[in-house]
Amino acid sequence: MTISLSVVRGHRDALTARIAADPDRAAAGLVRDGLDLLSRFHTGDDLPGDDAARLALALHVLYVRDTAVAAISGDNAAERAERWMAFTARVPEVFLAPPAFLAGHACTLSGDVLGVRAALDMLQVCHPDYRAGLLLKSAVGHGMEPLDLSDVVLPPAEPDAGWLGELRQRLDLFDRAGFAPSAD
Numbered sequence: 627m628t629i630s631l632s633v634v635r636g637h638r639d640a641l642t643a644r645i646a647a648d649p650d651r652a653a654a655g656l657v658r659d660g661l662d663l664l665s666r667f668h669t670g671d672d673l674p675g676d677d678a679a680r681l682a683l684a685l686h687v688l689y690v691r692d693t694a695v696a697a698i699s700g701d702n703a704a705e706r707a708e709r710w711m712a713f714t715a716r717v718p719e720v721f722l723a724p725p726a727f728l729a730g731h732a733c734t735l736s737g738d739v740l741g742v743r744a745a746l747d748m749l750q751v752c753h754p755d756y757r758a759g760l761l762l763k764s765a766v767g768h769g770m771e772p773l774d775l776s777d778v779v780l781p782p783a784e785p786d787a788g789w790l791g792e793l794r795q796r797l798d799l800f801d802r803a804g805f806a807p808s809a810d
Contacts, residue, residue: 629716633679641683649787653687656790660684661693667709668697682717685724687790691758692780694728699776703735711741714748723753730762734772742766 644652663681667673673681684690698706710729717725730745746766749759765773 627675627716629675629679629682629718631718633675634682634718634721637676637679637683645787645790649790653786653788653790656684657687657689660687660690664690664694664697667713668694668706672712678713678716681713682721682725685728686721689780691724691728694724695731696775696778696780698728698732698735698774700735700774703732704738707732707736707738707741711744714745719752722748723756723759726752727756727758727762730759731772734762734766735774737772 641652641656644655659680663673663677663684666677667681671677685694707729710725710732714722714725714729726745726748730742730749733739733741733745742762746759746763749756749763753759
């Protein structure tokens with residue numbers, strides 16, 4: 627079930643208003659919400675459209691994305707690769723880079739070469755300069771062994787407005803791609 631653009635637009639509008647009112651508080655709320663959604667996603671919840679849209683936005687905060695990376699281990703990589711790959715099919719292209727990277731990372735750990743290729747192809751189309759994607763592409767291209775980061779302990783989150791940079795770029799692209807509400 628693809629995430630409706632109108633659902634994404636609604637969450638984008640609400641998030642933009644929260645950012646304008648109090649960027650630090652908006653960042654903290656987005657991280658908290660993103661981590662809750664990740665927990666549900668990782669325990670098998672397919673997330674209805676509203677929640678999936680919120681997760682797609684929250685993954686643009688590096689702490690949320692990195693928490694998702696740390697939740698992928700050699701033991702669960704095949705299952706996580708399948709879940710993240712299915713999630714990529716639901717996400718509008720402008721917000722696709724983090725879930726495509728997560729799918730690719732999980733595919734490397736599970737040995738799914740075709741899945742890695744598909745994820746790298748998605749990244750090339752949707753966000754060719756996404757740094758995590760470039761790291762994955764380089765590692766795969768150089769034949770590096772997959773890196774299991776599941777034992778990495780992230781420091782406690784203390785989000786502030788500075789954490790919203792990547793997300794703000796994606797929201798701007800969403801607007802420029804013609805998905806913003808019409809001015810009529």
